[in-house]
Amino acid sequence: MxxxxxxxxxxxxxxxxxxxxxxxxxxxxxxxxxxxxxxxxxxxxxxxxxxxxxxxxxxxxxxxxxxxxxxxxxxxxxxxxxxxxxxxxxxxxxxxxxxxxxxxxxxxxxxxxxxxxxxxxxxxxxxxxxxxxxxxxxxxxxxxxxxxxxxxxxxxxxxxxxxxxxxxxxxxxxxxxxxxxxxxxxxxxxxxxxxxxxxxxxxxxxxxxxxxxxxxxxxxxxxxxxxxxxxxxxxxxxxxxxxxxxxxxxxxxxxxxxxxxxxxxxxxxxxxxxxxxxxxxxxxxxxGGKDTVIVDKDADIDIAVDAIVTSAFGFSGQKCSAGSRAVIHDDVYDEVLDKVVKRTNELTVGEPTTKDIYMGPVIDQAAYDKITDYIEIGKQEGRLVAGGEGDDSKGYFIKPTIIADVDVEARIMQEEIFGPVVAFAKAKDFDHALEIANNSEYGLTGAVITNNRAHINKATMEFHVGNLYFNRNCTGAIVGYQPFGGFKMSGTDxxxxxxxxxxxxxxxxxxxxxx
CATH class of the missing domain: 3.40.605.10 (Aldehyde Dehydrogenase; Chain A, domain 1)
Structure with a gap:
C-alpha cells in the first residue's frame, strides 16, 4: 500500500x-x-x-x-x-x-x-x-x-x-x-x-x-x-x-x-x-541513562576516540544516550585519554548560527547551574584535563569537560549530569570493564570498542543495556534500524x-x- x-x-x-x-x-x-x-x-x-x-x-x-x-x-x-x-x-x-x-x-x-x-x-x-x-x-x-x-x-x-x-x-x-x-x-x-x-x-x-x-x-x-x-x-x-x-x-x-x-x-x-x-x-x-563507552586493549584507538567524543559531546551531552563514562583498559588508557583531550579541545562552542559550530548552549539556567555544580564535584573526585569552564552572560555555554582518573563509585560516575561532561576510569581487564559498566542503576545504552570476538560475544550477553553498540558511538539510534529503549531505571524498554x-x-x- x-x-x-x-x-x-x-x-x-x-x-x-x-x-x-x-x-x-x-x-x-x-x-x-x-x-x-x-x-x-x-x-x-x-x-x-x-x-x-x-x-x-x-x-x-x-x-x-x-x-x-x-x-x-x-x-x-x-x-x-x-x-x-x-x-x-x-x-x-x-x-x-x-x-x-x-x-x-x-x-x-x-x-x-x-x-x-x-x-x-x-x-x-x-x-x-x-x-x-x-x-x-x-x-x-x-x-x-x-x-x-x-x-x-x-x-x-x-x-x-x-x-x-x-x-x-x-x-x-x-x-x-x-x-x-x-x-x-x-x-x-x-x-x-x-x-x-x-x-x-x-x-x-x-x-x-x-x-x-x-x-x-x-x-x-x-x-x-x-x-x-x-x-x-x-x-x-x-x-x-x-x-x-x-x-x-x-x-x-x-x-x-x-x-x-x-x-x-x-x-x-x-x-x-x-x-x-x-x-x-x-x-x-x-x-535517564549513565551510559558507558568501554575501550578494550586491542581496540582501534581512532574509532575509540571518535566514539567517546561523539557520545559525550553531541548536543552538549544533553541526551539520555550520551556516553558520560569512558572505561578504558589500563594498557591503552593514557593514549586514549590524550587523544580524546586533543580532539575535545578542537571542538567549537558557540551560538549555532553556522554549520561550523559543534556544540551550542545547554537548555537553560537550571541546567547550566546543575552541570557546573557537577564539574566542581568532578574536580574533587578526579583530575580535570579539559574544559571545566562556563559562560552564562549571554547564553548558557559550557566547554566540553573531561574528568580523568575517577573512582567507579564517584558521583560523576553514578549520577546523570545531562551535560557535556565525561568521566574516565581505568579497568584492569575486560571483565572488570564490564563490571564497571553494569554498576549503574541505569541500563540504556553502551558501546564497546574491541576487535576481540570473544569479548563481543561476552558483552552481547552480559552488558545489561537496552541498546548496545560495537565499534561506534552509543548515541544516534535510527528508527526501524535500532529500536530504542532501556533496562533498569532507564524505563520500561x-x-x-x-x-x-x-x-x-x-x-x-x-x-x-x-x-
Missing amino acids: FPAYKHEAFTDFTVEENRKAMEEALKQVKATFGKHYNLLVGSEQITTEEKIVSINPSNKEEVIGSVSKANQEIAEKAIETAYQAFQTWQYTDPVERANILVRAAAIVRRRKYEFSATLVAEAGKPWKEADADIAEGIDFMEYYARQMIELKQGKNVQSRPGEHNRYFYIPTGVAVTIPPWNFAFAIMVGTTVAPLVTGNTVLLKPASTTPVVAAKFVEVLQKAGIPEGVINFIPGSGAEVGDYLVDHPKTSLITFTGSRDVGTRLYSRAAKVQQNQNHLKRVIVEM SKAGGPDYLALHMQAKTVSESF
Whole structure:
C-alpha cells in the first residue's frame, strides 16, 4: 500500500545550496520571534492570560515565542473532548489513520529547513543535530504508518472445525503525551503519533522550554487532516496540569520521556485506581541513562576516540544516550585519554548560527547551574584535563569537560549530569570493564570498542543495556534500524521505532465464533 520504509536522509550542509537554504530558514524563523500560539481543545483555539515563554538558550534576551498556559479547568475540558472524539476515532480505518501520518511527514519534509531552524533557535541545537532531530520525527511518522498497516491484520491463531478464532488489537482510549525538550521534535512527534495512529486520542503537554516547535507540529497534523478532538494541545505546568492528566479516571495511556525522578513519580501515580476509573492504565516511561563507552586493549584507538567524543559531546551531552563514562583498559588508557583531550579541545562552542559550530548552549539556567555544580564535584573526585569552564552572560555555554582518573563509585560516575561532561576510569581487564559498566542503576545504552570476538560475544550477553553498540558511538539510534529503549531505571524498554512499539498502545482482543 505504501512504498517500503526508508530512513530519511540527513542534510549535507557542506553543499552550498543546502547551507544557503538553512541560512534563509534561520532568517525566516527569526522574523517570527515573539509570535503567540494558542491552546487547542477540539476545534477551539484558547488564549489564556498566563503564558509559557520560550527563550533562545544561545541568547537569553531573545524570545522565540509564547504559548498559552493551560489550567485544570482547561485540562478537564480537553479530557472530555478527547474522550468524546475517541468514540469515533477508534473505529476509523487504520489505513486512513496511517495516511494522516504520511501526509504530515510529507508536510514536514517540505518544511524541513524551517523546522530545523526552529530547533536551532528554541533548543540551541547545532545544524547537524537539528537536522537529525527533524529527520527522526519524519521517520517515526513514516515507520509507524507502515507498522499500523501490518498490525491492523492482527496475529494468526488456530481455529478448529466449527469454530473461527481471531486475535487483533484495539485502542486503549485517551492518551497523555509528555515529551522532553532535548529531542523537542523527534520524541514529541513519535510519542504523539504512535497513540494517534493506533486509534487513541491524545492530550499533548509539551516541554515548557520547547513549546513552539510542538505548536507548529500540531498545526501540521491539522493540515494533514486529523479530526477535531483527536489531538489536543495543552501546555502547562507538571504539578498543575501534568499530574491532573495522569490521575484522571478517563485517561488510559501515559507516555512520558524525561528524568528518572519525574518518570518514577508518574509511574506510581498512574498505578493508583481513581474513583470512577474502570481500567488499569498503560504506562510507557523512558527515563535517564549513565551510559558507558568501554575501550578494550586491542581496540582501534581512532574509532575509540571518535566514539567517546561523539557520545559525550553531541548536543552538549544533553541526551539520555550520551556516553558520560569512558572505561578504558589500563594498557591503552593514557593514549586514549590524550587523544580524546586533543580532539575535545578542537571542538567549537558557540551560538549555532553556522554549520561550523559543534556544540551550542545547554537548555537553560537550571541546567547550566546543575552541570557546573557537577564539574566542581568532578574536580574533587578526579583530575580535570579539559574544559571545566562556563559562560552564562549571554547564553548558557559550557566547554566540553573531561574528568580523568575517577573512582567507579564517584558521583560523576553514578549520577546523570545531562551535560557535556565525561568521566574516565581505568579497568584492569575486560571483565572488570564490564563490571564497571553494569554498576549503574541505569541500563540504556553502551558501546564497546574491541576487535576481540570473544569479548563481543561476552558483552552481547552480559552488558545489561537496552541498546548496545560495537565499534561506534552509543548515541544516534535510527528508527526501524535500532529500536530504542532501556533496562533498569532507564524505563520500561518500550523500544521506540521498533516492531513491538505500537502494540504497547493497544489491547489484544480474542474473538471466537462457533457455527
